[in-house]
Amino acid sequence: MPELIVYGIVLGSIIALGTVGLTLIWSILDLFNCAHGDQMTMGAYVALLVATLFSGAGFLQGKVGPFSFSWGLLVAVIPAVLASIGLAILIDRWVYRPLRQWGATSIVGFIASIGIAFALRGLVYVLWGPDFHFYFTGVRRMLFLPLGIKVRPDEIFILVVAWTMVALIYLFLAKTKMGKALRALADSPELARVVGISTERMTVWVWAIAGTLIAIAGILYGIQTQLRPEMGWIFLLPLFAAVILGGQGSITGALVGGLVMGIAQQVSTAWLLPTYKPAVAFMIMVLVLLFRPQGIFGRR
Numbered sequence: 001m002p003e004l005i006v007y008g009i010v011l012g013s014i015i016a017l018g019t020v021g022l023t024l025i026w027s028i029l030d031l032f033n034c035a036h037g038d039q040m041t042m043g044a045y046v047a048l049l050v051a052t053l054f055s056g057a058g059f060l061q062g063k064v065g066p067f068s069f070s071w072g073l074l075v076a077v078i079p080a081v082l083a084s085i086g087l088a089i090l091i092d093r094w095v096y097r098p099l100r101q102w103g104a105t106s107i108v109g110f111i112a113s114i115g116i117a118f119a120l121r122g123l124v125y126v127l128w129g130p131d132f133h134f135y136f137t138g139v140r141r142m143l144f145l146p147l148g149i150k151v152r153p154d155e156i157f158i159l160v161v162a163w164t165m166v167a168l169i170y171l172f173l174a175k176t177k178m179g180k181a182l183r184a185l186a187d188s189p190e191l192a193r194v195v196g197i198s199t200e201r202m203t204v205w206v207w208a209i210a211g212t213l214i215a216i217a218g219i220l221y222g223i224q225t226q227l228r229p230e231m232g233w234i235f236l237l238p239l240f241a242a243v244i245l246g247g248q249g250s251i252t253g254a255l256v257g258g259l260v261m262g263i264a265q266q267v268s269t270a271w272l273l274p275t276y277k278p279a280v281a282f283m284i285m286v287l288v289l290l291f292r293p294q295g296i297f298g299r300r
Contacts, residue, residue, distance in 0.1 A: 004266045008264070010224065011262035012260065013163060014162060015217075016242070016255045017258075020254045021214055023253070024206050024251075026248055028185045028199075028249075031096060032110045035116040038120035038233060039210075040215070041120070042215075043084040045124055046076075051070065066153040067157055073219075080215050081215045086211075089204060089207045092203065136223075140152050158224060182206065185197060238262075241284055241285035244288055244295055245261065245296060261284065264281075
């Protein structure tokens, strides 16, 4: 059980990264973005593409310390994040902004995001095919910790990166003028507009933050497991469940919700087959909606 909790914290940290961007999009733009998971897939695959291109450079072929991945993958994070940000902003400019200008309801944006999700997944199938891909093939090192816990160095790396990003986004939102404006929009969009906060400018920042976090989440998830075209779509339910559990617009809730979802899914494998993990996320989401629809940190 302690080992499953540790694995749950690792998975929950990845979920938390994606949940922060998703809750900002939902609260500020009133968009339940179903394409968020497939943008995660695109970020992970772009990193794979760039890392493969760098594999011919000898100085980038070597492994990073005790980890399974190469220096080429670390370098590939930067173009993958930039591509993810650019993709998110372009989709908003070509699809979501026209819908906002036309006064379309949130359900129209929701349906549009489903279409974008299918389009992105289809693009992954066309470019990389349906097969699984790996950042690394071979035997990975294992560390033996007290209480019978076995972890890979990669999982320690995932925790360090995820929580560093969590700390950075928290400091950005809490200490900077731009971050405070985003929080104001998330807390009360109408009041924020009254005091002169530019919604369009904040929208670009929202997509930039969401694109950055979801790309990094996709790369970390790929390091932990493998890459496949459906990975983001499968990951979407835990992301939504974490947002609902934490409460719409709550950054703290997004982080707590992500951890709870990760731990719950991994611990459930002590009694259930791993294939039932998405069902656990769904059941938690339903229970929250029944007993506390505003979420743990949400407002009535």
